[in-house]
Amino acid sequence: MRGVNDSLGLIAILLFLSTVTVEAQQPGQSLADLAAGLAEKRSLVESLTATLEQGRTATAERLRAISERQSDLDLQVQQETLRVSRIERDLAALSAAGDGTRRSRAEALDVLHGLLDRTRKIVQDGIPFKMKERLGEIDAIRGLSREASPDVDSLFSRLWSFLEGELRLTTESGLYTQAIETEGERKLVEVARLGMVYLFVKTPEGRYGYAAPAGDGWDYVFVTSAEDGRRIAALFDSFRRNYRSGYFELPSPAGGRKP
Numbered sequence: 001m002r003g004v005n006d007s008l009g010l011i012a013i014l015l016f017l018s019t020v021t022v023e024a025q026q027p028g029q030s031l032a033d034l035a036a037g038l039a040e041k042r043s044l045v046e047s048l049t050a051t052l053e054q055g056r057t058a059t060a061e062r063l064r065a066i067s068e069r070q071s072d073l074d075l076q077v078q079q080e081t082l083r084v085s086r087i088e089r090d091l092a093a094l095s096a097a098g099d100g101t102r103r104s105r106a107e108a109l110d111v112l113h114g115l116l117d118r119t120r121k122i123v124q125d126g127i128p129f130k131m132k133e134r135l136g137e138i139d140a141i142r143g144l145s146r147e148a149s150p151d152v153d154s155l156f157s158r159l160w161s162f163l164e165g166e167l168r169l170t171t172e173s174g175l176y177t178q179a180i181e182t183e184g185e186r187k188l189v190e191v192a193r194l195g196m197v198y199l200f201v202k203t204p205e206g207r208y209g210y211a212a213p214a215g216d217g218w219d220y221v222f223v224t225s226a227e228d229g230r231r232i233a234a235l236f237d238s239f240r241r242n243y244r245s246g247y248f249e250l251p252s253p254a255g256g257r258k259p
Contacts, residue, residue, distance in 0.1 A: 083196065086122050087167050090115055094160050108152045109145055115159060116142050122166065127199045128211050128218045129169070129191070130178050137162055170196050175239040182220040192235050200232050200250070208232040210251065223251055 093115060116138055123134050141162070145155055173194045180189055180201065192200040199211040201220060208229045209222035223229050228251045235248050 083122060083126060084167065084170050086118070087163050087170075090118055090122075091160065091163050091167075094156055094163070105150075105152055108156075109150070112145055112152065112155055112159065113142070116145075119159070119163065119166075126196050127193070128180070129193050129196070129199055130176070132179075134166075169193075173239075175236065180220060190236065192232075192239055198250070198252075200235060202232070202236055208236075225251075 093111070120135065120138050123131065123138065141155055141158055144150055145152075173192075176191050176193060177188060178191055179186055180191075187203060189204070190202040192202075194200075201209050201211070203209075203222075207222050209220050210232070211218050212221045213219075223232065231248070231250050235250060238248070
């Protein structure tokens with residue numbers, strides 16, 4: 001507010017000087033000249049006042065946008081924290097299952113299948129990053145568990161490794177390529193993943209967008225604003241240069257997946 005008060009002070013000073021100018025009329029200076037000068041100064045004051053009001057409005061809008069962005073980020077962090085806690089809980093369950101060496105094979109497989117079901121839900125509730133590959137690994141473990149004489153210990157170890165990988169995804173960001181379904185066709189695109197919170201995409205045609213929740217699944221929204229396109233492009237360029245930290249102003253998907 002200090003800048004606003006300073007501007008108001010300058011306007012008051014300018015009005016004062018205008019009055020002084022009228023009172024200190026110089027010899028030979030006509031009243032018409034004085035009136036014209038005063039009108040010019042009044043016009044300048046009105047212009048400064050309009051500029052000041054525009055600044056106030058722009059600042060208020062920016063603060064409101066920052067507040068909305070912060071609320072969205074807080075929600076995403078809460079969801080990601082819940083996701084991490086679920087993975088850690090499943091890892092603890094796996095550890096406990098491994099300690100129960102006297103369990104029968106049938107009991108162990110029941111535990112494994114329950115963990116696989118929970119792990120599949122964790123993956124499906126997260127952003128659509130290499131979803132087919134990740135779900136495929138879960139299905140592969142389940143398929144092996146249905147063989148005539150499955151190696152239960154090996155299957156538990158494989159699931160453990162998968163969950164550790166899921167945990168790492170929450171702390172890492174990077175640039176990848178993956179196939180996505182969008183606008184009725186399958187495309188191989190470049191994606192920038194920010195933890196497991198946001199997934200931004202770049203198509204071969206140079207269009208930029210992001211994954212956004214859509215009902216029980218996900219959709220890809222492509223930005224139409226040139227400014228939003230430049231912001232996402234800057235993120236991709238930074239990742240290509242291996243700059244993985246810093247301040248990025250990015251369009252944010254509205255809402256979020258419910259925990």
